[in-house]
Amino acid sequence: MLEFFYNTLSPWQWGLLALVPPAILALYFLKLKRQPLEVPSTYLWKRSIEDMHVNSLWQRLRQNLLLFLQLLLVALAMLALLRPGWESSKLDGQRFIFLVDNSESMSSTDIDGAKNRLEEAKKLVGGLIDQMDSGMTAMLVSFADTPQVVQEFTNNRRLLRERLETIEPTVRGTDLKGALELADGLANPSRMPIQEGDKEIDVVEAQPATVYIFSDGRFENVKGFSLGNLKPYYIPLGSLEAKNLAITAFTTRRGDAHPERRQAFVQVANFTEAAHKATVELQLDGSFLDAKEVDVPANESAGVVFALADAPPGKLMAKLKYELDTPTKHDVLEQDDIGYAALNDQKPGRVLVVTPGNVALEVALATERAHKLGNIEFQKPDVLTGDTYKRDAESGAYSLIVYDQCAPASAPRSNTLYIGRVPPGRAWRGGDKADAKEDSKSKSEVGKAAADEALPKTSGPQIVDWDRSHPILASVELGNVEIADSIVLQPPPGATVLIDSTAGPIAAVAPRDSYQDAVLGFEIFGQGVDGARTANTNWPRMLSFPTFCLNTLEYLAGGTEDSQLASTRPGQPVELRTTGKVSELTVVDPSKKEHAVRRTAQDVFQFQNTSEVGVYDVKRGDQVVERFAVNLFDRQESDVRVRPTQGGEASTIQPADIKIGNIEVQATLGQTPSRFEAWKIVLGCALFVLILEWYIYNRRVYL
Amino acid sequence: MPVTESNLLPPDLMAQLERLELVTRKVFRGRMKGERRSKRKGQSVEFADFRSYVPGDDLRSLDWNLYARLDKLIIKLFLEEEDLHFFTLIDSSLSMGFGTPTKLEYAKQLAAALGFVGLIRTDRVRIETLGQLSNQHGPVLRGRKSVWRMLEYLNSIEAGETTSLATGVKNFCLRNAGKGIVVLISDLMDKAGYESALRFLVSQRVDVYVIQVLSQEEIDPDVKGDLKLVDVEDQDIAEITVSAPLLARYKSTLNAFVGGAQEFCNRRGMNYLLANNQTPVKDLIGSYLRRRGLVR
Structure with a gap:
């Protein structure tokens, strides 16, 4: 019976309410004020009443119809205050934390009777909130990749309900x-651990709280977290055999054979138990560009490559089209059937080579391929002033600016390659050890800076190792390279050493x-002590030198742009690069809202x-200078099937439990405490009675 | 609203009434020569009978032709033409002051219309109210010139008399012993009953018309809620809670009352007519009373 009714009023409030029906009765029988009305004669009325008195009890009931309706109204109101409901189980504890997953996978539409998993979760949370007693407090937290407090601890159920509705997928x-x-x-804000020897003592004893986790379980087991006083319940949402096809990658890249031609690569993943055929449609700025069919085996992915040829810059959208054997023909999560990519202006990088004269470099950069990668200009060092x-x-x-045997006064806003010199500034000069004077000197001097004299030098270093994995040194063989003189580098923190010698990097x-x-650190051609130009190394004679030059050009002068901005995950910051000196850029998001970026x-x-x-x-003024795409591309989120238990019997397949720290949290499927509330219906009936009473009173509907 | 003469007897009604005359099923003796055939033999152009001459008869009425033929003195008798005594008895109790128009006003209109018919046919018209004492006579009216006197008298009648129906009728009978037509205009709502009053009239051997005037409010009461009904005449109180059965019961009681009155009258050779104050007087006289035979 306790489950059927929930008390919402305190005893004195009930006392007040209990006074209402006697008051109505008293008003009816004690203070019934009949309106006096003069009539020519009461002769006929009297005779009529006399006849009526024969069956007076029933007459009395009929005469007091309005009274009974009023009493019924009060009774219904009281019943509504008792909050009748059923199918409930009592909430466990006094403090609750409702964790509602609102990640992408929660938008899956595999729940009967709800728009998506999140709506179902909100419904369940709503049911729990309704069951709270006046002494209970609860907190609402929504979480995706970052948690967000939707509502702090409160016992205001209405507020909780309102805030619950604000959780969006x-x-x-x-x-x-x-x-x-x-x-x-x-839950325990004032918990301050004090370390005393090896022991940790909590100053304030933590208060217990019950955590309800509403999620589809698309996350790894939680490691390194102790639940402490939190008592967890995990309510898995979604079905075990939800079917989903998704685009899990979408990038544009330069073609291997023709770097000037770009390709789009789309990866389609199949998260179902059957192979499916899907069509990937590629759209540029909303118009159809190309479509390809792809067979995706069950639980695997397949890629498809589109040649973009000389497609103009714009917004690329890859759309997945397929027909599943579900009633809607669609999969349960449609958000991941679309991928975005940005197609930017393919501008060949401007490359400046500042050199007093370097035949080896000039020859190495004169190839056709090098010219495709960038417009290469050669200048003398005096141009630096x-x-x-x-x-x-x-x-x-x-x-890219290449400084051969020279260095600028200050670092330019571009990628640089220094040959035989180190960049200006203290970073490459042992950091803090270098003093400011050197810095100012280096600013005033051009060419062979006096500061360089202070750098440690070595003669005839032997190359010990080089970073073969780095793109600059890809396919570069340095085995027989001999070097006469070199600066021993002191790279700043975060630097990657490319070549290590016996003397150092x-x-x-x-x-x-x-x-x-x-x-x-070493020059290709240097000036000897006599001022004559001599070769400093035999590297230019090797095959590896032009390879190195080309790698450098590819790595630093372009080609990386597309992959760098290929896809940003939602919520991640994006660093925008621009040529020219502007103080503000405008970013127009997919919903056409403009954001100013400083x-x-x-x-x-x-x-x-x-x-x-x-x-x-990305706009500079009115001109779109760049585009970038934001996609989730998360296999975990796209695989919307609720994780089943491992190794369980096939007949009783169940959602997997989740592991928090060392504690297994049981999936409480179907036992979610929820309650069918009847008070709204009761109140509706009361309203109907009120209207009926009004109608009878005003319209003279006599029974 | 003050009752004016034109209200009581509008010109168009007057024009309509000009064509009518009062009818009585019984032939009564009037006192003066009128426009009506009488049972009495008298002077007129219409031949009635012959009879033997007895000394003292008017020689002018001897049938000289028969005397020449038969040598007997025979007197020719002619039908006498005489007037009709037409009484209107109006109930002017407080209860008659209800309705729109009030039942009393309606009764006055009715009395005026009937009186007018009587006056233009040179009948003797006398209008009285129930409240008059036994020795207090109403004016006797005769001839078209008396129409305005009649209306003036009717205007002076106001609701407020407290005499019961039976007493009023008894006084009337005492005052007016003669024969004729009596029209009683009343609502018959007397707690002592209307039967004894009507019996007085029966014993008068007059031609009696009972017109029961009821207001629309009495026939179809428009009331709701819990009410305390106060009788305007004796301040009697009836508490009611209006409900559909009560209203139905009221209507059936009313029907029984009206039906009872009608049956009572019919059994005793009286004419009964129920008049709703919403029915125009013109229609009532033009159709209902004509059908009943009061006017022709």
């Missing part, structure tokens, strides 16, 4: 641990803001609002 991955940590922290160079270097007009590459600085302190443009999937336009 996202296109993010799932991270339960973050949510649990947040819930734990908020010119205004044209300064302006172009500041505005980032070049994608002699080639390295390091990031600088959003650029890369590659440094060769340079950060590190002098880069960083865009944070990547919550939507789609292609974002």
Whole structure:
């Protein structure tokens, strides 16, 4: 019986309410005020009443119809206050934390009677909220890849319900641990561990709380988290055999044979138990470009390559079309049937080579392939003092500047390759050890800076090792290379040493803001002590030198652009690069909303609002200078089948339990405490009675 | 609203009434020569009978032709033409002051119309109310010139008399012993009953017409809720809670009452007519009373 009714009022409130029916009765029988009405004669009325008195009890009932309706109304109101309901089980505990998964997979439409899994979760949470007593408090947390507190601890059920409705599906991955940590922290905010020797003592004893996790279980077991006083319940949502096809990758890249021609690569994953045939349709700015059919075996993925040829820059969209054997012909998650990619202007990078004269370099960069990768200009070192160079270097007009036997006063806004010199600034000069004077000197001097004298040098270093995995040294064989003189490099933190010699690193590459600085410690051609130009190394005579030059060009002057911005996950920041000196860029998101982006302190443009999937336009003024795509492409999220138990009997296949820390949390499928509330119906009846009473009173409907 | 003469007897009604005359099923003796055939033999152009001359008869009525033929004195008798005594008895109790128009006003209109018919046919018209004492006579009216006197008298009648129906009728009978037509206009709502009152009239051997005037509010009451009904005449109180059965019961009681009155009258050779105050007087006289034979 306790489950059938929930008390909502305190005893004194009930007392007040109990006074209402006697009051109505009293008003009816004690203070019944009959309206006096003069009539010509009561003769006929009296005779009529006399007749009526024969069956007076029933007459009395009929006369008091309005009274009974009023009493019924009050009775219904009281019943509604008792909150009748059924199919319920009592909530366990006093404090609750409802963790609602709103990652992409929760948008799956495999739940009968609900729009998607998230709606079902909200319904279940709503049922739990309705069951809360006045002393209970609850907190709402939604989580995808980051947890978000929807509502702090409160006992206001209406507020909880309102806030519950604000949970929206996202296109993010799932991270339960973050949510649990947040819930734990908020459940016991004043828990301060004090270390005493080896023991940890909690100053305030943690209060127990019950955690309800509403999720489809598309996450790894949570490691390194102790539940402590949190008592978890895991309510898996979704079906075990939900069918889904998804695009799990979509990139554009340069063709292997023809680097000027681009290709689009789409990976389609099949998360069903049967092979399916799907058509991938490629659209550019909304118009059809190409379509290809792909056979995807069960539980596997297949790729399909589209030749983009000389497609203009724009927004690429890959759409998956298929027919499943489900009633709707669609899979349960349609969000991942679409992938986005940005097709940017294929601008060959401008490459500036500043050299007093270097035959080997000139020859190596004169190949057809090198010219396809960039427009290569050769300049003498005296150009470095010119205004044209300064302006172009500041505005980032070049994608790569090669400084051969010379160094600029300050680092340009572009990727650089230094040959026989180190970049200006302290970073490459042993960091803090170098003092500011050197820095100022190096600014004033061009060419062979005096600072370089301070750098440790070595004669005849033997190459010990080189980083074959680095793209710059891909297919570069340095076995027989001999070097006369070299600077021993002191690469800044985060740098990758490319070539190691007996004396130390002699080639390295390091990031600088959003650029890369590659440094060769040794010159190809140098000036001897007598000032005559001599060869410093035999490397140019090897096959590996032009390969190295081409690699450098490919790595630093372009070609990486597409893959770098291939796909950003929702929520991740994007670093925008621009040529020219502008203080503000505008980013137009897929829903056509404009965001202004300013340079950060590190002098880069960083865009944070990547919550939507789609292609974002980066605008400078009115001109679209760049595009980038945001996609989830998460196999975990696209595999929407609820994880089944491993090794269980085939007949009783069940959703897997989840593991938090060392504790197995049982999946409580179908036992979710939920309650059918009848008070709304009762209140509706009361309203109907009220209307009926009004009608009878005003319309003179007599029984 | 003050009752004006034109209200009581509008010109168009007057025009309609000009063509009518009062009818009585019984032939009564009037006191004065009128426009009506009488049972009495008298002076008129219409031949009735012969009889032998007895001394004292008017020689002018001897049939000289018969005397020449038979040598006997025979007197020719002619039918006498005489007037009709037409009484209208109006109930002017407080209960008659209800309705729109009030039942009393309606009764006055009816009395005026019938009186007018009588006056233009040179009948003797006398209008009285129930409240008059036994020695208090109403004016006797005769001839078209008396129409305005009649209307003036009718206007002076106001609701408020407290005499019971039986007493009023008894006083009337005492006052007016003569024969003629009596039209009683009343609502018959007397707690003591209307039967004794009507019996007085029966004993008068007059031609009696009973017109029961009821207001629309009495025939189809428009009431709701819990009410305390106060009788305007004796301040009697009836508490009712209006409900569909009560209204149905009221209507059946009313029907029984009206039906009872009608049957009572019919059995005793009286004419009964129920008049709703919403029926125009013109229609009532033009159709109902004509059908009943009061007017022709």
